[in-house]
Amino acid sequence: LVLTWDLGRRLWNPRVGLFAAAAVLVTFQFVYQVKRAQIDPLVMMWITLANWGLLLHLLKGxxxxxxxxxxxxxxxxxxxKGVGV
Structure with missing residues (x-):
């Protein structure tokens, strides 16, 4: 959630970052998978961190x-995720 907020804040403004993080938090599938301790929220965190790092490098110099x-x-x-193993 923090990475989603920070991406929205950096790309647009703090309000957009807050709305983006809130949208992730109230999404049924995200909450359902986090409560059931499935692997997909962890994969989503790694993908969001990858996007955060690469966008920070590309956009801020x-x-x-x-x-x-x-x-x-x-x-x-x-x-x-271990796809194909």
């Missing part, structure tokens, strides 16, 4: 820490 954090999170997202 060269930020190599954010870039490598995004790449690392994308890799963790792929191996967390």
């Amino acid at each position: 060269p930020n190599w820490r954010a870039y490598w954090l995004g790449c690392f999170a994308a890799g963790l997202g792929v191996i967390t």
Whole structure:
């Protein structure tokens, strides 16, 4: 939720970030899967972190820490789901 808020805040304004985080929080499927401790919310967190890092690098100028954090999170997202194993 914090990453969703921060992406909305950085790309548009703090109000959009708040609405985006609230939209994720009240989405039935997200709440249902978090309560049942399924793997998809964790994968969603890694994908959101990857997007956050890569967008921060691309939009705010060269930020190599954010870039490598995004790449690392994308890799963790792929191996967390374990598709095809």
